[in-house]
Amino acid sequence: MxxxxxxxxxxxxxxxxxxxxxxxxxxxxxxxxxxxxxxxxxxxxxxxxxxxxxxxxxxxxxxxxxxxxxxxxxxxxxxxxxxxxxxxxxxxxxxxxxxxGRTAMGEVVRRWPFGGADGVAYEPFELIVREPALTGDSLGFKTWGSSYVLSQHLPRLSASSLFRLFDESLGQPPPSVLELGSGTGLLGLAAAALWKVPVALSDLPNIVPNLKHNADLNAALVEARGGSLTVGPLTWGGSEDEIDQGLFGTPFQFKLVLAADPLYDDDHPALLASAISQHLALGPDSRAVVMVPQRDATTARLLVAFKQAMLDLDVPLFCDEEDELAGQDDWIEDDEAGAVRCWLGIFSRGGTPQSLC
Incomplete structure (x- = not known):
């Protein structure tokens, strides 16, 4: 203000x-x-x-x-x-x-507060995210509400559903994390700061410069909290020159893959499922955490297609858990916030699925 x-x-x-x-x-x-x-x-x-x-x-x-x-x-x-x-x-x-409305506003800088939530206490901090002017094909230049919803849910996940990946008594290193379709980077930045882990942020080549800017803007805070950040282009189903080969050229690198609000057209469900399968580490402990806001019939249909695409992979990814969180989308009817249901799914490679979601 x-x-x-x-x-x-x-x-x-x-x-x-x-x-x-x-x-x-x-x-x-x-x-x-x-x-x-x-x-x-x-x-x-x-x-x-x-x-x-x-x-x-x-x-x-x-x-x-x-x-x-x-x-x-x-x-x-x-x-x-x-x-x-x-x-x-x-x-x-x-x-x-x-x-x-948001499209006319031009570039904005937003501050996102974090503090104890869901019964998990931690030292409060704030992430700063730049959103360029929204013109043309600019979905990746906006911070979508579901990213903040999932970001605030991360401490509870690491203490419950993802506990084995963060159990220090097992003597394992912190899990490496990949965020697919990072956009402005809020979710990946929060993961690095809250989980104290290395996080790779990725998106389309034209989105990466602003994503890198936001990573640099928050790097000192993330590192002070024990995390680290890398950024590079990763186009789902893209050619080699659309993917940072140094960061993402080797398959099955990441114990955790995150994606929030990733489905916008009919190609996305299969492309996202393939990208998760390619980059998620092998073994029963690796997990993919995906959040999909259910705004309308289209997003509901894309979610159904995504769940099926995960099962249709050569090595299926099973939905072990699902949840629904209350979220918000901004810039609905000018400056009013709109409530939206956010579906959350946690996927793994191994074992018998508890649910097909």
Missing amino acids: GANSDIMTSPLDLPQVWQKPCYEALLDTLASLELSPPIWNLRRKRSDILVEQESLASQRKGEVTRYLSTIIKSPLAWIEDDDRREHLWEQASRRMSERC
């Missing part, structure tokens, strides 16, 4: 252009009207899911939009410095675009 987001007066009480306010007054006002993407606290009611503080701008959207228009349209002639006038117009235009 903006620096003065606790201002709760009417936009009519803000500095008006007919009053010819000084540059500093207008600049401070525009800063107070900044809108940021929501961060969800999963322990709060849906009505409280949006950002911790609601700004004047989010409460009085129409009035604020009209107010911003007066600044954009004004020549601001009483402000003598050309650069200062340009800066005010630029800031007013940004505040206007923020009220036109």
